Amino acid sequence: MAPERLAELDADDDADDRALPELPNAEAFEEVRMRVAPNPNGPWHLGHARMPAVIGRYKERYDGWMLCRFDDTDPETKRPDLDAYDAILEAIDYLGFEPDEVTRASDRVETYYEHARRLIDAGGAYTCSCGGEEFSAMKNDAEPCPHRDKSAATTREEFDAMVAGEYDSGDVVLRVRTDIEHKNPALRDWVAFRMVDTPHPREAAAEYRCWPMLDFQSGVDDHLFDVTHIIRGIDLQDSAKRQRFVYDYFDWEYPEVVHWGHVQVDAYDVALSTSTIKEQVEAGELDGWDDPRAPTLASLRRRGIRGEAIVDAMAELGTSTSNVDLAMSSVYAKNRELIDDEADRRFLVRDGVERPLVGGPDTAEAPLHPDHEDRGVREIPVGEAVRLEPADLPATGERVWLKSLGPVRNTGDAFEFTDDDIAVVREGDVDVVHWVPAAASVPLRLRTPDGDVTGRVEPGLAAQEAGDVVQFERVGYARIDRLDDDTVAYFAHR
């Protein structure tokens, strides 16, 4: 590799390093081990990309290890969607990362039971049949409930009955014995296991009725997988404090934790919420999860946004605990950098108006890419008439330069070729606009985040392949989705 190229790579690495702060205490560990722990209750939206993006970047920087652990321990309220497991792995792949290991909490329930029994034997948990509100009232007054001083043996017995499914939902829970007088009420004797009547959608886990809560399951797994660094949202700020009680009973060392705020994204009408998107898809307001109006990763992918652009933008958000707004313009700017060089140029005229053409050449020749003449030219047959976007139509008597074709004057009902030199463009007297031949052009539907637009595109588009990203000159970048009688492109950005 040429030295200057190496220098460039170094510079890139530096830029990445600067975007994210160092992980706390990273040098103290032989290997930085992290996990992304999604709940597979639906396909991912843009906000979900932050975790794999940042963990992926840290994995690269520290030569670390990444686990994808599906925290699917709620068969009811946050019921897993069986398609989401693979969809999430695909999304991680789209972002450019590969987990070193993939696991599902619903496959590890027996492990959680074992640790629950150990915790009970250590005096760290008790079964409790208080009603939720009832317990909450006592807890808020720092009063222990009547079950708190139950013996380990009794608790063992009752927990085994929970595991055996001998209780119904709501009858009894297993609580961690923390500090009922802790000044923060959020940490007092929290629930570790509860009964769920609804079977888990995964067949392998369908028989379990006694399910761990996130704080217990996640806390145990983080230790068992030797996770060194946990990154998670501020909504889980108290989780570490809760889990430390369990870690203390087991004499485990708690991992380093980084909490970050919520991400909002501008530029979307649709909320960044799996359930909201799901409703809109089901109601037919969106044409599926990859509708260009949906703020999902599937949608961005279909629009020709590179995963790397999303990762770059997410890494730039850093890991601060305050809430952040991600500007889509930032993602678009990153993506433009990545795709411009290889995007062939094409003409697309939206909602065009047609004008007969008098005089001029039969064909136009335009470069496929202005910076790469070696890639050749597009030959565009002109025909009897051309179409322009209405905003580009010059007033009667005025001229316009049809890009790669030449200068014309609007005579009112037609365009007449003039013998103007390109100098009129350079002097700023005449605008250069894109156009398509009225007859030879083909219809195209451009799907955008703001709805669909119809137009006509130069016939040479047929030379592209579905999946190509092109730049429709003066319109923007788009990914060709299908090329046939119903040609469709998905708009990326300007």
Added chain:
RNA sequence: GCUCCGUUGGUGUAGUCCGGCCAAUCAUCUUGCCCUCUCACGGCAAGGACCAGGGUUCGAAUCCCUGACGGAGCACCA
């Protein structure tokens, strides 16, 4: 109500721990200019911020106090 956490330009971020090198970094954004047969790409330039008030200090974005604003938890959700 109880308990945590945060507040640097339109957006994000660096700097805050260990006060001076910060009249505050970088990116995006907006505007202008250059380049150009694209309003893209590239180049140049400009614009725009330390939540407020007190205090400590020779000196505060940085330390202390008070307040305002914002966020989170107190779920048999994740």
